[in-house]
Amino acid sequence: MAEMWLNMGPQHPMTHGLWNLRVKVDGETMVEAEPVIGYLHRGWEKLTENRKFPQIIPMADRLCYGASMSWSHLYCLTMEDAMEVEVPERAKWIRTIVLEAQRIGSHLMWLAALGTDLGSYTVFLYPVRERELFLDLMQNLCGARMTYNYPRIGGVRNDVPANFERDFTRVLNHFEKRLSDYEALCDQSTVFRMRMEGVGLLSAEKAKNLGVTGPNLRGSGVDYDVRRDDPYEMYDQIDWKVCVEKSCDAYARYRVKMDEMRESCNIIRQCIKQMKPGAIRVKPPRTLAKGKTGWAHVEDPRGEGFMYVIGNGDERPYRLKVRSPIFVTVSAAPEMLVGYKIADVPAIMGSVDMCLGETDR
Amino acid sequence: MDLRLAPQAVAMSSAEFLSWSGEVIDQLMRYSGAKKAVDKLTAPIWSWAIRNATVPLHFGIACCALEMAAASGPRFDAERLGMIYRSSPRQCEVLLVNGWVTAKLRPDLRRLYEQMAEPRWVVAMGECAISGGPWYDSHNTIQGVDTFIPVDVYIPGCPPRPEAMIDGFMKLHKKINKEMKGTFLND
């Protein structure tokens, strides 16, 4: 059979961001796959060497714009580890709440994109509608819909607004009912299940070795979640469970994320009950000694995010290294793609939840 | 037939006939004022048709693409204004650049622009497309998409709200009205 290389991208409706997937096809079956990235590379890590520490927070927002709170928070955690700053308790509660709200928002955007890929426009419209509610909550809190610039080294920028609990509780109650509807919309659709089940298999051993993390790893049966296993903020004081699925296919990864949305609602409810009044911010030092390092890792909605900073002796970092979860998952994409048909590519890559801003940096 | 017996018959090739008849109609329409009357009718209709179908290319680059997607959502609903995304550049009228352009992307973006058929417009959405945005000192980012593609509308913001994006498209509608693409016998 004749084989040829096809370019899926950089302009392609399934790409969720700007990358090129070159596949070698034998008829309709993929024989080899090679992801080509770099269309969004701005040299983020080098640019931070030209900025003061607080100026990097809005830059970190734009690393992965689908989960921007998670990245600016990760940067603040890294700096707090390097500067040895202890964040006050109320700030930790607020951070946990907004991180989980961001997780829900990010997963809703993923679900919307997955729906578009599989041709179901309804599954685009409904999650986008619910996501608007969460963006309203964030806007009440910090003024922005998407790139928030809200966490600070040493705490958060401002305290919660009036009616915070009432608004959050209303949205969560409304959302949990609707979430059951969206699950039914997908799970009871024969076409959806046929397209997602049994494709994109990634065994647990391969996933661990290739560095795949997050919902993609838990969809392959590996029980590891940074929030439980290396806790940060208030995750060790809340009773919640890690969502793991065993079937290793695209459907399992989809199920993990749907369950995670429910767990996030559970976490936010507990945080709101347990939150106590107090300070929300401490003043960190302005400079970091030359050669002093710090690192932190978090459970980003897409996997394990990690940052490593080295101080320069003044107000700028000497080196700030970012580990993006999707960078590694895309490198593992050939493993998930080879052997399936071209029409399975949107289902497989859609289940992986790609965000190219963090991949290319 | 012997043409000398019928001098009133004028022999022309089809190309000659078309250009001669075109000129006659052109002159007739202009000097009698009929062109002005027809234009008054066709130009608004063409503008109405074109501006209600400003079909953008399905091309999301970065953060502003998420606000573009939110603009197609139920709350802001850009589709009622004709912004239905199509994947092939041949079928699109608007190239919506929503994110920073890197050196790797520049030739591909230029090619996409050249593949689009007339009439076409370019909308630069967000600070990165306008002038490089926060990445002003990056080695790989182009400082503004108008350095290699002519831009019609600039939408500032980082990212611009979906309402701002829709407002930018309203300005594009005004521009389309002014351009009067529906004139009969284009000068």
Place this chain on the structure above:
Amino acid sequence: MERIGLAPGGKTGEVLAQDIAQRFPQGVAVAKSTNNRLYAKVDRSVLVSLCTYMRDALDFEHVTCVGGVDWLEQGKMQVVYHITSYANKVTAELVVDLPRDKPEVDSITFLWGGANWHERETWDMFGIVFVGHPKLERLLNPAGTEVFPFRKDFVTGRRV
């Protein structure tokens, strides 16, 4: 102190640090170790044997990150590895110093596939050669770029 998430039978960072220090008395200097973190300075020559030992005997299954640092004034480059153990819930930081005029280090891609693109990107940005890497080509920078952008002697500025 009982640590949340400590797997039954899992070892803490301090225990792992002692294990490594015993096994590699030369070439590995453990700087600090806590419950769930371990910081060590590793010599280039023992890197692969240390990593093999960590993967096979100490259950370090996952490479979190491989990054490069350019110390221009000190005339050296560093590669910093962060390797995580799911079973023990410990992350180890290994720092390897390399001479700046010939920055070469052995690739650990054959041990962990997760290091593949990290090493490729480090080469792309710094020019550190990973000996034995399957595909050391430009990844993020456009193909044909002639400079290593993250080196300290490459100064960025406005560019059109």
